[in-house]
Amino acid sequence: MNEEITVTVNGVRSTDQVEPRLLLVHYLREQRALTGTHVGCDTSNCGACTVHLDGQAVKSCTVLAVQAHDHEVTTIEGMADGDKLHPMQEGFRQCHGLQCGYCTPGMIMAASSLLDENPNPTEQEVRLGLEGNICRCTGYQKIVESVMWAAANG
Amino acid sequence: MPTMVGARVLRKEDPNLLIGSGTFVDDIQLTGTLHVGFARSTEAHAEIVSIDTSDAAALDGVLGVYTIDDFSDYGKVPGVPGMDRPVLAQGRVRFVGEPVAIVVAESAYIAADAAEQIYVEYNTLPAVMTPAAAMAEGAPVLHEAIGSNVLLDTPFAEDLADVFDNAPRTAVLDLHNNRVHAVPMETSAVLADWGRDKLTVWASTQVPHALRTTLSNYLGVAQSHCRVIQPDVGGGFGAKVQWYPELLMVPILSKWHNRPVKYVQTRSECFVMMCSGRDQRHHAEVAFDDDGKILGLRSMVIADVGGYPDVPTGLGLPTLTNWMASGCYAIPAIAAGHKIVATNKSMLSSYRGAGRPEATFMIERVLDLVADEAGIDPAEVRMRNFIPADAFPYKTPHAEVYYDSGDYAATLKVALELCDYETLKAQRDARNADPSQKLMGIGISAWCEIAAFGPRGALEGFGHIGSYETAQVKIQPDGSAIISTGAAPHGQGTVTTLAQIAADSLQMDIDKITVRYGDTDTVPQGVGTMGSRITAIAGQATQQASLKVVDSAKKIAAHKLEASVEDIELVDGHFSVAGTPSVSVSWAEVGWAGLSPTELPADLEAGCLDALVFAEATGFTFPNGAYICVVGIDRDTGAVEIEQLHLVDDCGTVINPLLAEGQVEGGVAQGIAQALFEEMIYSDEGQPLTSTLLDYLAPSACDVPEMTSIGRTTTVTPHNTLGAKGIGESGAIGSPPAVINAVVDALSGFGVKHVDMPATPQKVWNLMNNGQEG
Numbered sequence: 001m002n003e004e005i006t007v008t009v010n011g012v013r014s015t016d017q018v019e020p021r022l023l024l025v026h027y028l029r030e031q032r033a034l035t036g037t038h039v040g041c042d043t044s045n046c047g048a049c050t051v052h053l054d055g056q057a058v059k060s061c062t063v064l065a066v067q068a069h070d071h072e073v074t075t076i077e078g079m080a081d082g083d084k085l086h087p088m089q090e091g092f093r094q095c096h097g098l099q100c101g102y103c104t105p106g107m108i109m110a111a112s113s114l115l116d117e118n119p120n121p122t123e124q125e126v127r128l129g130l131e132g133n134i135c136r137c138t139g140y141q142k143i144v145e146s147v148m149w150a151a152a153n154g
Numbered sequence: 155m156p157t158m159v160g161a162r163v164l165r166k167e168d169p170n171l172l173i174g175s176g177t178f179v180d181d182i183q184l185t186g187t188l189h190v191g192f193a194r195s196t197e198a199h200a201e202i203v204s205i206d207t208s209d210a211a212a213l214d215g216v217l218g219v220y221t222i223d224d225f226s227d228y229g230k231v232p233g234v235p236g237m238d239r240p241v242l243a244q245g246r247v248r249f250v251g252e253p254v255a256i257v258v259a260e261s262a263y264i265a266a267d268a269a270e271q272i273y274v275e276y277n278t279l280p281a282v283m284t285p286a287a288a289m290a291e292g293a294p295v296l297h298e299a300i301g302s303n304v305l306l307d308t309p310f311a312e313d314l315a316d317v318f319d320n321a322p323r324t325a326v327l328d329l330h331n332n333r334v335h336a337v338p339m340e341t342s343a344v345l346a347d348w349g350r351d352k353l354t355v356w357a358s359t360q361v362p363h364a365l366r367t368t369l370s371n372y373l374g375v376a377q378s379h380c381r382v383i384q385p386d387v388g389g390g391f392g393a394k395v396q397w398y399p400e401l402l403m404v405p406i407l408s409k410w411h412n413r414p415v416k417y418v419q420t421r422s423e424c425f426v427m428m429c430s431g432r433d434q435r436h437h438a439e440v441a442f443d444d445d446g447k448i449l450g451l452r453s454m455v456i457a458d459v460g461g462y463p464d465v466p467t468g469l470g471l472p473t474l475t476n477w478m479a480s481g482c483y484a485i486p487a488i489a490a491g492h493k494i495v496a497t498n499k500s501m502l503s504s505y506r507g508a509g510r511p512e513a514t515f516m517i518e519r520v521l522d523l524v525a526d527e528a529g530i531d532p533a534e535v536r537m538r539n540f541i542p543a544d545a546f547p548y549k550t551p552h553a554e555v556y557y558d559s560g561d562y563a564a565t566l567k568v569a570l571e572l573c574d575y576e577t578l579k580a581q582r583d584a585r586n587a588d589p590s591q592k593l594m595g596i597g598i599s600a601w602c603e604i605a606a607f608g609p610r611g612a613l614e615g616f617g618h619i620g621s622y623e624t625a626q627v628k629i630q631p632d633g634s635a636i637i638s639t640g641a642a643p644h645g646q647g648t649v650t651t652l653a654q655i656a657a658d659s660l661q662m663d664i665d666k667i668t669v670r671y672g673d674t675d676t677v678p679q680g681v682g683t684m685g686s687r688i689t690a691i692a693g694q695a696t697q698q699a700s701l702k703v704v705d706s707a708k709k710i711a712a713h714k715l716e717a718s719v720e721d722i723e724l725v726d727g728h729f730s731v732a733g734t735p736s737v738s739v740s741w742a743e744v745g746w747a748g749l750s751p752t753e754l755p756a757d758l759e760a761g762c763l764d765a766l767v768f769a770e771a772t773g774f775t776f777p778n779g780a781y782i783c784v785v786g787i788d789r790d791t792g793a794v795e796i797e798q799l800h801l802v803d804d805c806g807t808v809i810n811p812l813l814a815e816g817q818v819e820g821g822v823a824q825g826i827a828q829a830l831f832e833e834m835i836y837s838d839e840g841q842p843l844t845s846t847l848l849d850y851l852a853p854s855a856c857d858v859p860e861m862t863s864i865g866r867t868t869t870v871t872p873h874n875t876l877g878a879k880g881i882g883e884s885g886a887i888g889s890p891p892a893v894i895n896a897v898v899d900a901l902s903g904f905g906v907k908h909v910d911m912p913a914t915p916q917k918v919w920n921l922m923n924n925g926q927e928g
Contacts, residue, residue: 019263035181036174038388040339041421045847048339076174089172093164096812099820100645101171102178102339102388127855134847136339136389137645139823139885140855142816 005069009034010078018065024058025049027065028075036076036105040134047133050106050113051075057113059132076105079112087154088112088147097146099137107133111147120151155726158654158664159876162812165650166669176386179343179356180418187345188217190404190417191265193255193272194426195247198283198498198840199294200276202245205255210268215260217411219268228406231397232368232617233465236299237496241399247276248296248461249500250842251426253399258407258415281498281840285435285456288495296461296496303496305463308472310452310489311552314441317450317487321441325523331512332911333433333458333834334827336505337852340388341419342398342428346405348412353405354381360390360642361682364618366674368397373405377674384672387644391824392504393428394644395684396464400427425845429468430834431505433458434475434512440520446528446535448485453516455492457502464503466616469494471502474509474604480550481517482562482602482778483539488552498840504684506824506886510603518599518891519908522898526907532895533570536600537563543869547773557602557776558879559869560804566600569780569802572863578784578798586903592786592795595900599892602778605880606873607685609773622768623688624678625695627656627703629763631749633727633741634666637699640680641671641692646882647813648688652696654809655876659700661724662741678766686777686880689809694874695769702765706758707744713755714739714747775871775879779803781822783892787900792919794830794897795859801888802865806879814881815864821885823858828886829893829911831857851912 002017009032016031028034028051037060040048049060052074060073079086088108091097098104107130114121114129121129126147127140135143170176193210207219222242230238243254255272259265282288282296288303296303318324338358345356353375359365362384370377387394400417408415419427434457441450457472476490507514525535541548543561550557578596585594607613613621624640637656641648649669657664671677681687704724711729712719721732730738747753748763784798801818808814831851835843844850851857870877890911897913898906906921917927 021263029180030183033183034174035178035183036176038178038340039180039418040341040388041847043421043846043848046339046421080173085172093168093172096165096816098168098171099647099816100339100389101167101176101386104171105174108172123860127858130855132854134337134339134852134854136337136391136824136852137820138816139819139821139861140858141819141861144855144860 003066005066007068008072010074020066022065023061024063024065024068025060028060028073034075034077038102038105040103045134047110048103048106050109050133052109052113057110076108079108086112088150091146091150091153095142095146095149097138097143103133103135107135107143111150115151115154123148155661158657159809161654161810163650163654163664163810165647166653167647167649178340178386178388179345179358182345182356182385184347184414187414187416188258188260188411189262189265190407190415191257191259191269192253192423193269193274195243195250195252195254197247197276197278198250198281199279200247201279202243202247202254203275203277206273207255209271210257213264213268213271215264216257216268218258219255219272221255225406229372231399231402232372237297237305237463239462241403249498250840251500252461256403258411283497283499283836283838283840285458285495285497288497304493305496306469306494308491310491312489314450314452314487314489318439318441321449322443323527324439324441325527327438327519327523327908329436329516329519329908330910331432331434331436331515332828333430334505334832335425335430335834335850336391336393336428338389338391338393341421341424342400343418344401344404345414345416346408347414348405348408352379352381354383355405356383356385357401358387358394359384360394360644360684362642362672362674363640363680364682365401367619369405372402381675384642390644391506392431392508392684395467396429396503398427422846425850426500426842429464429501429503431502432512433502434472436516438516438520440524442524442528444528446524446530446538448483448524448539450487451479451485451520452489453479457492457494458497458499459494459502460497460499462501463494463496464501468501468503470616471504471509475513477553477555478510478513478604479517481514482541482600483517484541484545486551488550490552499836506821507883510883511887511890514599514601514603514887515891518601518895522895523907532598533566533575536566536598556773558773558871558873560602560776560778561867561869562600562602562778565778565802565804565867566780568865568867569782569800572802572865573782573798573800589789592788593900595785595787595896595898597783597892597894597896597899599781599888599895601888602776603883603887604774605686605777605883606690606771606775607687609771613681618681619679620681622681622770623691623695624680624766624768625652625692625699626678626766627696627699629703629707629745629748631746633745635660635662637667637669637696638677639669639671639692639696640678641688642682643671643688644683646683646688646817647810648692651689651809651813652692655693655696656700659697660704661727663727686882690775690874690876690878690880691769691771693809693876693878695767697875698769699765699767702767703763706762709755709758710744710747711739714743771873773873775806775873777803777805777879777881777884779884779888781888781892783896785893785896785900787918792915792922794913794918796826796893798862799859800863801861802867803881803884804867804869805881805884806868806870807877809878817881818864818885819861821883822861822889823853824886825889826858826893827853829890829913831912833912
């Protein structure tokens with residue numbers, strides 16, 4: 001039995017029929033065609049699926065689509081202002097904070113949320129703040145530099 | 155126009171990936187796509203008594219459930235007869251996670267539901283979970299056609315008895331290079347659409363052309379009608395060069411159902427279905443004198459390849475290990491052998507470094523052992539044994555391996571200066587004498603590896619059509635350039651690297667250069683990305699193709715300027731007569747003329763500004779480095795913390811220092827993870843205990859230390875026109891022994907001579923308190 005939900009994603013409101021068990025990440029990817037949010041695990045460890053739900057970073061593999069009913073979601077596709085990258089996106093670009101790019105959307109969403117809570121973190125606070133996101137390519141050095149860049153230039 | 159090679163150019167790859175516009179396999183949504191689920195073995199070793207698919211088949215939305223009997227028109231996964239693998243288990247399962255049945259359904263959710271409702275009855279057989287158990291008398295044999303769990307046995311060519319009998323000192327080291335997993339953030343993913351006229355397969359692979367060859371042979375379809383597209387790939391690290399059953403079966407399902415079919419592995423599936431790496435045991439014996447000079451080395455490798463050997467990549471790894479047994483050292487006599495053993499684990503194949511990290515770990519642990527036994531500083535022992543800088547090309551005594559170039563002493567010297575080695579040693583001695591402070595240890599790894607695979611013949615044995623890499627440079631009518639390459643990047647930044655090389659050769663703005671890859675219909679035949687080969691070989695192809703195009707372009711410019719071609723110079727994107735830079739034609743004018751017969755000289759044809767080069771290296775390269783790690787160890791908990799990391803690499807010519815740093819940092823993080831956190835662990839019955847990211851400790855940002863300092867020495871290679879050696883795997887190869895040597899150094903006061911990876915707090919605490927790991 002499907003449920004009807006209304007979710008505003010990146011400012012666009014839509015009403016859809018979903019299975020009650022549908023995960024938010026799959027709703028975003030398949031029903032809203034926003035494939036920038038990725039799935040990297042099945043145990044909520046990797047953070048590739050991180051989006052903002054009412055401004056808070058959440059792992060969208062751990063939220064049911066029905067729980068997003070009447071809420072606002074921001075995904076990686078909603079971060080830039082037209083052609084102007086979000087400072088966190090620009091930081092990752094300037095500092096080579098990405099290689100394969102698979103973890104990057106989730107990493108950027110988690111990192112931007114981190115700066116919302118702590119606009120001037122130390123490098124160690126950045127590392128701790130990104131504990132829930134796994135990157136296999138960069139060794140994190142340049143991700144930390146990217147976040148520090150965004151903190152300084154945001 | 156600034157020189158691009160050597161500059162910290164920001165990546166051309168990034169803009170799409172940063173805004174969520176990357177295209178990974180699962181992002182491709184074709185109308186009518188069906189989805190796949192697997193029923194996987196819950197037993198490590200068992201006979202299949204029965205498979206009941208009726209409940210699964212009856213579910214709404216399920217279009218088909220298949221077992222191996224349904225694939226009787228198709229062969230096994232390409233391999234060695236007798237130990238080759240059926241695409242689904244056939245009568246017997248040999249590891250937990252081996253696919254037993256496959257479901258096709260309208261959605262991935264339904265496919266997963268259906269897979270859960272496939273009931274398999276097993277007759278459990280005893281499992282062999284270690285090489286020792288597999289080689290024991292009376293052990294159950296996994297592959298009866300072979301008759302033994304020892305699949306390959308390569309004994310020592312000579313036993314070096316004279317060397318060891320007459321040596322002033324000898325020492326022995328047994329070590330286990332732990333089984334780890336690549337954990338690419340994107341798992342295995344494949345989408346196939348077998349339309350009426352053509353098969354198209356989108357795959358998360360490192361080798362699109364080789365995959366096309368395999369698919370074409372396996373499926374019986376002409377290569378002209380089999381297109382493999384490698385879209386964005388979320389990491390590979392060597393674990394995406396294999397012919398996984400899903401890659402072979404998903405196209406067949408598309409054919410049967412006449413609809414696109416997609417399979418994206420879950421992470422839990424990935425841990426057991428995708429090949430693991432390493433898992434070698436080494437028995438190393440070293441002969442040396444009182445000055446710490448090594449006289450001989452014997453190393454026997456036992457590789458645990460799991461339930462089926464990966465052919466050919468996995469089977470070849472111990473050979474690479476033995477090739478590199480000498481490390482950076484002039485060891486006069488070496489005996490190296492190996493056994494490849496089947497056990498009831500998941501399969502084993504290449505993982506970043508692929509055979510060389512294992513050699514490096516062995517020889518760098520041996521050097522510390524010699525230092526310890528002879529009472530000589532570990533840095534000094536290395537200096538005494540290094541291959542001298544004037545000894546290159548250097549042939550190792552035991553194999554047809556020729557090191558190209560290097561100055562190992564210079565590299566180590568830079569690292570020792572960066573870390574202020576003498577001060578560190580004083581700090582260590584003070585701390586280790588003060589029970590109120592954490593223990594401190596210093597570890598050195600002075601390593602070299604083999605890269606730029608490879609010269610002619612290097613990859614043909616691995617099923618590749620050649621060992622070259624390709625680049626085609628084609629000037630567009632507006633003077634911009636499109637480069638197509640057989641390289642198959644998945645995070646390395648190859649688009650940027652090749653564009654930098656072309657920008658210099660073409661004297662063209664890098665923003666006017668596009669690099670295309672990963673589509674067998676549109677890019678030239680290539681090999682793909684693995685073995686730290688692309689910068690060296692595709693880079694050379696790009697440079698040579700660019701220069702060929704420039705030769706033709708100069709003829710066009712000479713025609714337009716009514717000058718002799720020998721007098722034409724290309725500077726900053728403009729062609730002019732030497733000495734008269736004010737009169738020139740631009741790339742735009744030359745590019746247009748190159749496709750306009752009315753503007754061409756008589757000896758050129760339209761399309762002349764188009765060059766394809768198959769570049770072959772003239773030999774392997776041997777990147778090297780010196781890594782120094784400082785650890786602190788909590789005396790109460792055994793927890794190891796990396797306090798400093800000093801990393802000096804020599805990879806020859808560096809095209810983009812920013813990307814080179816990224817490769818080192820990423821590789822080092824994986825090496826640290828192998829040294830301290832990661833291991834594929836199995837129960838005695840063969841159940842994998844680390845098959846999720848909850849249990850398998852892939853590190854996050856707070857687990858990986860800051861890289862304290864990064865340095866560089868440069869010895870170029872003669873084997874390609876760029877002088878580049880490759881750096882993709884260096885970090886993962888060089889770092890584990892630096893960490894473990896530091897841990898052993900810190901624990902030396904407890905009489906500890908060796909710690910196997912990962913050096914977990916439990917292991918370290920036990921060594922401090924009980925004198926043994928377990």
